[in-house]
Amino acid sequence: MQTKKTHLHLISAKASRKYRRTIACLSDTAKKDLERRKQSGAADPAQELSCLKTIKFKLEVPEGSKLPSFDRISQIYNALETIEKGSLSYLLFALILSGFRIFPNSSAAKTFASSSCYKNDQFASQIKEIFGEMVKNFIPSELESILKKGRRKNNKDWTEENIKRVLNSEFGRKNSEGSSALFDSFLSKFSQELFRKFDSWNEVNKKYLEAAELLDSMLASYGPFDSVCKMIGDSDSRNSLPDKSTIAFTNNAEITVDIESSVMPYMAIAALLREYRQSKSKAAPVAYVQSHLTTTNGNGLSWFFKFGLDLIRKAPVSSKQSTSDGSKSLQELFSVPDDKLDGLKFIKEACEALPEASLLCGEKGELLGYQDFRTSFAGHIDSWVANYVNRLFELIELVNQLPESIKLPSILTQKNHNLVASLGLQEAEVSHSLELFEGLVKNVRQT
Numbered sequence: 001m002q003t004k005k006t007h008l009h010l011i012s013a014k015a016s017r018k019y020r021r022t023i024a025c026l027s028d029t030a031k032k033d034l035e036r037r038k039q040s041g042a043a044d045p046a047q048e049l050s051c052l053k054t055i056k057f058k059l060e061v062p063e064g065s066k067l068p069s070f071d072r073i074s075q076i077y078n079a080l081e082t083i084e085k086g087s088l089s090y091l092l093f094a095l096i097l098s099g100f101r102i103f104p105n106s107s108a109a110k111t112f113a114s115s116s117c118y119k120n121d122q123f124a125s126q127i128k129e130i131f132g133e134m135v136k137n138f139i140p141s142e143l144e145s146i147l148k149k150g151r152r153k154n155n156k157d158w159t160e161e162n163i164k165r166v167l168n169s170e171f172g173r174k175n176s177e178g179s180s181a182l183f184d185s186f187l188s189k190f191s192q193e194l195f196r197k198f199d200s201w202n203e204v205n206k207k208y209l210e211a212a213e214l215l216d217s218m219l220a221s222y223g224p225f226d227s228v229c230k231m232i233g234d235s236d237s238r239n240s241l242p243d244k245s246t247i248a249f250t251n252n253a254e255i256t257v258d259i260e261s262s263v264m265p266y267m268a269i270a271a272l273l274r275e276y277r278q279s280k281s282k283a284a285p286v287a288y289v290q291s292h293l294t295t296t297n298g299n300g301l302s303w304f305f306k307f308g309l310d311l312i313r314k315a316p317v318s319s320k321q322s323t324s325d326g327s328k329s330l331q332e333l334f335s336v337p338d339d340k341l342d343g344l345k346f347i348k349e350a351c352e353a354l355p356e357a358s359l360l361c362g363e364k365g366e367l368l369g370y371q372d373f374r375t376s377f378a379g380h381i382d383s384w385v386a387n388y389v390n391r392l393f394e395l396i397e398l399v400n401q402l403p404e405s406i407k408l409p410s411i412l413t414q415k416n417h418n419l420v421a422s423l424g425l426q427e428a429e430v431s432h433s434l435e436l437f438e439g440l441v442k443n444v445r446q447t
Contacts, residue, residue: 104246
């Protein structure tokens, strides 16, 4: 049996409204109302009709079907949309406050992890003071790169003269103008020792710690330098982050734990803005905070919300805790000192509080994880960061425009027209409140 299809062509809004009124008249309630209007002599009984035809469809579930628990749905919603413990927002802010930093890729995380091992500024100052020359790349972090650097030409160029020439080039000493004769003498001796103890640049690359130890022993005769070999060794251990990790621990951050979830976003932003001021970055404050919180396009969140989340949940916190499979602890994986373990416990609790993402599926039926929501999540956080940081700097600007001294205007306390008294207030109380506010303004300006 074929069903005939009828198409309505309503050429105007007036015709459409008339059609809807006609449909409304089909309901039982409308029929009674319409009859009453006709009996009362209404010109157009359907014009003011307040009833509409309602069609109800039964919600039928196939027999044997199992609907998801509302509690589960509510739990996932809270994980994605709130800032309470057990949410992605709470987890991200806990990461920052526990001493970790997040990066767009694993390479950037490794570079950051090793950077805290070097005392480049102190080392460069010592070189300048002892040798009388600021040697551009003669600092521990660059020395590690130079000693590990692979070179195509090895044995053919392995002479004292060529070694010194390569090192001069690597250190940025391309001409003799302004160079130190004392440092030039040191470099000649170091080149001689490299030539004597190693057969090629390849061997130096493979035994870079021995080469660094040789450098330490030679520098010791000029002054009390920090060990380059130890700094490189520390860098190697901190560089051994979990595979493809986009997070790294910093010893310079202040660990902030056991605080209300509602305060955590502001504390995390404050920590990043502190680092922004210290870094002297040319980026705008908003861009800096966003890139160090959600990372570019949320790339760093992909690893953290999947592999990082799983790793932190399973691994023990301290190196003193043993595991049956012999896997490393979080302390060992991220090179966290003993006095910073509270941060590891905090982030582990945040990871364990997040419910398993085992409810939502993609278009092809595949199970979705939290990493699949990273783009929308990052956009949500970035939007909030932009609004908050911009407003924060606006308020700082307004505070800076306030006068140094904030006093109660005398016109408000005149005997005949004492506005303060008329409000039921004491002049001394108001003056004290203004003094407190003045102190707050001063504190804001200083920080």
